Amino acid sequence: MRMGLTPPWLLALLGLTLLRLAAAAVLPPAPDEAYYWVWGRALALSYYDHPPMVALWTALGSALAGDTALGLRLLGPIGVGLASLLLADAAERLFPGRRAGLWSAALLNATLLFGAGAVLMTPDTPLLVFWSAALWALARLQASQDGRWWLAFGVLAGLSLLSKYTAALLGLGVLLWLLAEPAARRWFLDWRLWAGGALAVLVFSPVILWNALHGWASFAKQGGRAGSQGSGTALRYLGELVGGQAGLATPIIFVLCVAGTVAACRSWWRGRDAGAGLLVVMTLPAALLFLWQATGSRVQGNWPAILYPSACIAAAACLGPRWQRWYRPGAALGLALTLLVLVQAAFAPLPLARRHDPTLARLGGWPAFATALEAERQARGAGFIAAEEYGLASILALHLPPGTKVVALGDRWDLFALSRPADGARGLLVRSERRDGAPLWPGAAEIGVVARARHGIEAERYRLHDVTVAAGDPPLVLLPARR
Template sequence: MTIVRIVYASVLDLRTDEAYYWTWSKELQLCFLDHPPMIAWFIRLGTALFGDTNLGVRFAGIVAMGASQLLLADIVRRVTHDARAVMLAALLPEAALYYGLLMAKVAPDIAAIPFALAMIWALVRLAETDDGRWWLAAGLFGGLALLSKFTVVMLLPAVAAFLLVPGWRSRWLLSPYPWCGALIALVVFSPVLIWNAQHDWASFRFQFVRATAPRDFSLRTFGDYLGLQFGQVGFVVLPVTLSALTLTAWRGYRKRQPVAILLSTAVLVPFLYFLWKSFTLRIGDTWPMFMWPIGFAAVAINIVALPRDGASAWFTRSTRRWARIAVASGIATVLLIFLYYVAAPWNFLGRTDPIGAEAGYQQVAARVDQELARTGATWIATSDYRTYAMMRWFFRGRVPVIQINERARFMGFRDPGMGLIAGHPGLYVVREPDGTGRLLAETTARREPLGRVERTWRGVVMDRYAIDTLTGWTPELAPPPDSPFYQWRWLAGELDGTARA
């Protein structure tokens, strides 16, 4: 399965968000508007080893998957001392599409997952040894997880329940170790705090607006959330995991077992929160992915715990049988999807295909390259971060690429080459329909159409782009916050959730 992920990572073109995170790796920033910096550092490590290649960008995800499996295996080993349970814990991620295949796709989650698991592992070691120094390790890993993705803050209720519900709460509340662990987490997270203090708390405001803006009730977004969980975790793996978590929560809170409380709360609280929010908000496909590996540990531990709790023989056998079915069917599904994207020539889903929807940018880049040579333009302008990222990926610094709007995304970025932009003609590459006409109409920019280019995947047109010459204007790289060229789209029209997110 690791070989499968390496092949997938090497063969498939980068998706737009992956290219976007790759552009971050070229900047020395403490934080970014969208996310903390860990994913940029991960990519920088991979590209230092393998260059600016598909595998170089995605290498960290392959390593993160292996590290996550080792942590899962050791958590289960220390709780159960059962070799079959350890094997099940290592195999369950392979049976879930997101982990078995898509961990090879770069996203902030691939950094958050192993660090979140490492924090859980440290707390399991604490329960096992009763050694308060493991609070310090948990603080370190928790800080690294927060330095990877903000949503792991939803693990805090689990840590609080782990501290407060068992009978040891008075001892640990009076001990310096938990408080020192929290301080370590804060120090590790401090690069994000420093950057935000320097930039008017921009990334926190960005996330706050997304989470709290008023939206209409929608069963569609609720269905999308559940469908994504079934698709990415598994049609059998998901119900098996949720049932195990329910039993683990019942056992943990009834008997005040620290590890059972920790594992069940770490998954059920964020799952139910996202479920509630999904009635009014489109939940991103990767947002809940940090939590499910913790649930896989609960599945393996629950199978061992059932007979010890006096569960009937038929219920225990049924639980084991469904776990085996989940692993077998899940791995088979992952392999079929891998073959579909790597070897098959068909497009069964049309424009809705999640991989195909972001493929084919090399066709746009090739046409842009032709127009650069024909017109003598020296730079490329775009109006969305996806096109910006893909143009930077394909041109690799040969010409400057600028996203003219949403400049808040690029706070603190280095000079892209203004010497080749100011006073020189550029090419404006924009996805149709183009909504930037009014924005540019307020400037001195002159646009002259050159043509159109289609982005296709397996014979299906995914998008169309207009290519214009852009003259008479130099984009401002650092406009003031009240400028329409500064604001990000969450404040400018995407709050209804209908735009591509």
């Protein structure tokens, strides 16, 4: 590999990976991560919310390191480290002699999306790894003109689709590149392009089969989300999108990525640089799509994460000296912000209230909260603890003693191969005070309130209800316990 990474930079990447593994072990799991851990304990061809790759990663990590925070996240830091190497090699092959590999990897790792995101296990984690790998295969294709790389790209694109449906934008980008780049149109006559596409569909076929067997539930959910209309104004949603990306990419790197993409457009248009064109089609169409969606609904901050591998290469390869002097400050600021966020999430040295600290809302106080609920369960002689919110039920299953049964309720659980609790069993329903309306469980009787807090600062309050399993209840399942 011609990555342009010197031994000190390789050691820095290794050290960063080890630090991320340490953070993964220390940082409390979030409810969504616990939900994906449940997936890993109930493996299926696909799931209602997303394709199955995150479940496979959590299952493998938990098999190696146990049902712990590190086990859930083990493959994330390792995968991101490997993706960084592939991205650096891609930059060097597209733009030899510019030392773009070193800085593209450094800038990407300094973003909060990639840096802190490498520690958490969500569908975006494997997506970014396989997206970066697919971009690497395209760079090898462009640099070598060897059509066999279409086969590698097809497999990696399929693995990206197994991670998250957003990976369909990979195919859109490639199609636009083949149509717009005169030198690339010859690939339409090469059987390996079509074979690569067939491989992508083959790798993705388990998700298609699962959807066919379950009324196309996942496709309908994600398709409906993409076309949904929000209640806010276009100006508000656009402001949230741009401001959120400036924060998640970190401000300097965000500006560098925008400027680099503009410079890549100029190089492709004026200089007919096919490598720059490849970066443009991997960045600009998806960015425009997110901007268009933000004119009618909220775009979640993590969705545009796929833009940054190609945008960071563009920033490292296509900008002039006046911009390049911002590389070091941008990387330093990004790494400092990432460290600050991780330290606050893990140890909370700053006594911030919930409204000022999203780490408190998502991560704070779960072990002590689970201990308090277990004491309530034993005191009341209840046979299980239940929750309506899928994340709350999952995080309780991860923290409660293995002998305590956790029941989840809601329509989404109908799509899991999990058993139902026995009729007549009594339990405690835990329900956040932030939820509107009456409990979903018929006949639930409120019996008390329990708070979740970190270092004495309240994160959330929950109402406890006495419930009994009976015929006609909403869908109920018993979640797997820690091993």
